Amino acid sequence: KILSISELVNLSSKLKISKSNKMATSREPNLLPPVDYQLLRLYIDSIPKYDGNPFGLNTFINSCDNLVNQFFHADRDALNTFIYQAILGKLVGKAQMLVGSRIEIRSWLQVKEILRLNFGDQRDIKCLEHDLLNLRISKNENHHSFGLRCQELRSLLVSKLIHANKTLQEKEFYSKHYEQMALDTFTRALNPMLQFMIRAQ
Incomplete structure (x- = not known):
């Protein structure tokens, strides 16, 4: 059968659309950014083990947040699962028992929330300032x-500053202020001669 001009045009358009769809499909995996697995390993290795100690909680959470923010990708389920399992592998002792016993926990956000609820110091900044003083x-x-x-x-006061609604300059000011508060509190426990020697430096 000899095709008319209009039929040839329609057929040509269909073939172009089909070819375009195939090319788009074949290129789709390449749209994902490449993964630097060496850098990924460095991020994972830099995360400290966490055993439930309140004083190490913020350091652990910040390290895990950095890992997730750098490498998590909505279209990479296998990589995301690997990252999640790597985080779970950093939990030991009480923290491991707590998270491991909760089958409903399936994401880093859920892990972070339950760690904060169970191991985070519940005192606010004002209370901690009073206790240090x-x-x-x-x-x-x-x-x-x-x-x-x-x-x-x-350290607890400084860790609370991370999530406080303050500017960077204010956080730096209060961080130095808490350092001086701790030094003053410690110095008061010394005998007068040692107090004089420390303050003279």
Whole structure:
């Protein structure tokens, strides 16, 4: 059968559309950005193990957030599953038992939320400031142990600043302020001669 001009035009258009669709389909996987697996491994290796200690919670969460923000992709299910399993592999002790026993948890956001609810310090900044200001050395406690307690409270205050509604300049100011508060609290527990020597430096 000899095709008319209009039939040839229609057939040609259909063939072009079909070819275009095939080319688009064949190119689709290439639209995804390449994965730097060496960098991915470095990100994973930089995440510390987490055992449920409140003082290490923010460091762990920030490290995992950096990993997810850098490599998570909605069209890469296998990679996303690998990232999630890598995060779970960093949990040990109480944190591992808590998350491992919750079968409904299936994402990093859910893991992060349950860790904060169970291991995060629930005191607000004002309460922590008050506790640091009024911290006293216990009977028979050595100065090294007391100094660690001062540092722990300071670390908690600084970690609260990360999520506080403050500018970067304000966060830097308060971070230095809490450092000085911890030093003043620790210094008060020393004998007068040591206090004088520290303040003189």
